[in-house]
Amino acid sequence: MRGRRRRDPRETQTPDDVFAEMLLAARELLAVRSPLDAELMVSDMLGAWWGRRLRGGDVEQILGEGLVDYAAKAGTPAALTLLISVAYLGTARQAAKAEGAALALMESDVARPRWADRVGTVKPAGCYVSRDIYGDQDTVVCTFAYNGEDTHALVVVVDYNMRGMARDAWVSSQVDKLLEQARLEAAVNPMLRFEEIEPQQARALMEFAMKATRDSLSRDRRNAPRLVSDGYSAYHAFARSRIKALPPGRKRPAPPHSEAPYSRDRRAMLAAEFLASDAAENLSDPSAASRCADHIIDYGCDQDLGRPLRVSPVKCETFLLDWLPRMVMLRPAEQEAMPHALAAWVRFAGPRTGLPEQGIRATLDAVWEATARFTEAYRDPATFGLDPALVERLLPDGDLSALARRAFAFPLLQGVHGSIILDTLNPADEGDRRILLEIDHADERDRPDFDEHLAWHEEIAARLWEGDPPQMWEAAQRLLDLGHERHEVLHLLIEIAERMGDHPDELAAALADIADIPDETSP
Structure with missing residues (x-):
């Protein structure tokens, strides 16, 4: 039996409900004494939806820009302080909208705290990197200050075993202690190195790492929570803004032990x-x-x-x-x-x-x-009870990750159909593939548009075989999890592919939306 899943109360909230709660929390900004504390608080707020995906649009546009619009309409001192912070910490579009809205409120003489004029007025002081001798990981430390006051350090951990993505970030106000500890660890551990680097080099390294994180999460949203630390989202906006405070002008430094591309x-x-x-x-x-x-x-x-x-x-x-x-x-x-x-x-x-x-x-x-x-x-596929010869036909390239989606695309690969011995057909061959699909859809031969419909099944089968785009198999699995039958899933995929036409990015986005449908059931 499968019962209905209990909904998280947040899932029933409208965006305005979320914005009202955030604006209420923003009242605390009026009590803080330093721009650093305010920026960290707002970065934590903006991190509430970082890495999430919303059906029908970009989360930063729907929630991020929506928050700016909501605060602008509120017109309160708390709303103004929030807008001033978002103007520095938000995305380019959020920042532009927030700056315009904040100026309008200030012209209306809405009160703001004294620290508001110092938000974003930081200057870099020094940049360092601690790296292990294996080349597994870099810990980048960049220090900043507001006109010599409120010195603090941004720390970003870059994981080269995860394609150079940023997996953790935090902020420390104990800069001297942090740097001294890093130097001492390198002095006593021959497997560590600690050195100062140019600010341009630090910026290039962290920009690449944060982009690698975005790319990894877009490829593997289901495993997003384990790809980064629990605190990464809270510091993401802060880190992004501090990186922009560093001077540009350098290409990403090559990771340790890298060489020219391998043909x-x-x-x-x-x-x-x-x-x-x-x-x-x-x-x-x-x-x-x-x-x-x-x-x-x-x-x-x-x-x-x-x-x-x-x-x-x-x-x-x-x-x-x-x-x-x-x-x-x-x-x-x-x-x-x-x-x-x-x-x-x-x-x-x-x-x-x-x-x-x-x-x-x-x-x-x-x-x-x-x-x-x-x-x-x-996991040797033979241990699943699969015939090794069958596995060879499904995986001529040895790509084990393709086994499930290819078996889904071509379920009839053994036995006899009329005079056709299915074991002799090769699903990687275009001609044999069409025969297999014709047999799989024998009960639809009376359709007047059978040839056209079968051509679409060939299109979907080819995409599943190649895993292009990867969102297609993710969507198929999601639909199966929701109780749809295999053939119904294929027809839904055809409907999406036909509607999107020759627009691969739009097809991938539409399939990703399907993969993100909230699950209404639980085991």
């Missing part, structure tokens, strides 16, 4: 060099080791900002226990060989990037500790 030929040469090295001489199955090396190199190039030679305990664990089980179908021999090949790769790559022996040993320890869990975490 397909260069990847093959690196694999050959590894297999011929002393580090790989004890690998007993050269064929399996070669395929394992290809996966290791591809992961470093495609998922680690073009750094196949960078190794670390965290990177190796993420590769073994997260990426491989989700993305790659390994044959049994490759599953057996992978931990040994990865350990050999650590011994091969570590010295080439200058990783000290202590770091190499720690990384090897992490590989061996993860090996038992890798055996459990790696």
Whole structure:
């Protein structure tokens, strides 16, 4: 039995209800004594909807700009202080609207606190970075002050195991203590480095990291809560504004151990060099080791900002226990060989990037500790009761993450239909694909528009096969979760694709809206 889900009371609120609560909370702004406290409070308010998605529009426009309009109409001192802060902390559109509304209220002699004139008048004092020798993470520290007063530090943590995204941010007023602690940690820990960097370099690094966070959340909204810290949303607007206070003019600094882009030929040469090295001489199955090396190199190039030679305990664990089980179908021999090949790769790559022996040993320890869990975490499709030959037909490219959506697109792959042996048809082949879809829709042959309708099914099946756009499979899963039958889901996808026409961005957005439909049920 599936019952109705209990609604969060906030889901029944209108935007005006939310704005009224925020304006009530904004009264506290009248009591604070420093612009720093006010900016942090408003940043926390704006973070209430950061990273969320609303059906029918952009959340920053509907809620962010809506809050500005609501405050402008309220015309109270609390509303004015809120508008002054949003003019500095908001998006470009929010800031422009808030500034205009604040000026209008000030011309009407609405009272404002003395600190209001100092909002945003910060100057950078110094920028620093603390980084581990593996290249896993940078902690960027930028200090600011209001005309020499209220000195504070913005701290942003950049995670290179997550494509260089910003995963945490906070603010500290104990600047001297923070910097001294970072220096002491680097002095006693040979695996850490702490150094001062140019403000332009810090800005470029943090701008790239925050953009990487936005991109990651847009790709994986379901897992958004675990991608960033609990406090990141509260400091997001503040961090964005402080970054703009730093001087521009530098390209993003290359992450540690990065090199020129790896072409397909260069990847093959690196694999050959590894297999011929002393580090790989004890690998007993050269064929399996070669395929394992290809996966290791591809992961470093495609998922680690073009750094196949960078190794670390965290990177190796993420590769073994997260990426491989989700993305790659390994044959049994490759599953057996992978931990040994990865350990050999650590011994091969570590010295080439200058990783000290202590770091190499720690990384090897992490590989061996993860090996038992890798055996459990790696899900061979054969363990699902699927015929290996069937899996080969669905995954000719070895992309394990595609298994579910391809099986959804082509459920009839075994048995006999009339004189056709389904086991001989290849869903990756355009001609065989049409035959499979004709059999799947045999009960619709009497439709006058059958050929046109089948062409749309071919379009949807091709998109599901390729995962293009990824929002299509997300929408299909959501509709299935809501109780729709498979064929009904396909027809809904066709309806959306037909309505959007040749506009890929609009198609992706429409499908994303479907994927975000609130669930009315619970187990």
